[in-house]
Amino acid sequence: MYIHQCAQSVIKGSHQSMAKITIQNLSGREIVVQDFSKPALIQFGLSQLDWMHACGGKGRCTTCRFIVMEGANHLAPLTKAEERYREQNLLQLNERLACQAIVLEDIVISVPDDCKLPHLDYSE
C-alpha cells in the first residue's frame, strides 16, 4: 500500500496533522481532513456534505468526480479504478474520484456541472 511521505509523518506524529479541502464552487466551503486513510468522499460525509456517489463509493461510476483546481500533487496517486477511467478518457487529467482519492495536504477543488446535486446551491 502506498503511503505518502506526509502521511508517514502524520503517522509518526512529526508534523502536519490535518489538511483542508476547499470547494471553490460551494462558496469556498472547507472540509478538514484528519484521517489520512480515508478518501475525500468519506471526509465529505463526516462533514455532513452531500456528494454524488451513484455506485456507493465503489469506483464503478464517475459521478463522484471533482476537478482539482490547486494541489494535484497533494493527493495520493491514482487508484486502479481511476487509472482505468483515465485510460477510457472518462476521467480527465485534472479530475479525481472522490471515493478513491486520498487527500494528504491542502487542495482546492470544484464540482463538475454533471456531478452537481440538485438540492445544493453551487456558487458558479
Ligand code: FES
Ligand atoms: S462513487 Fe462511483 S466511482 Fe466514486
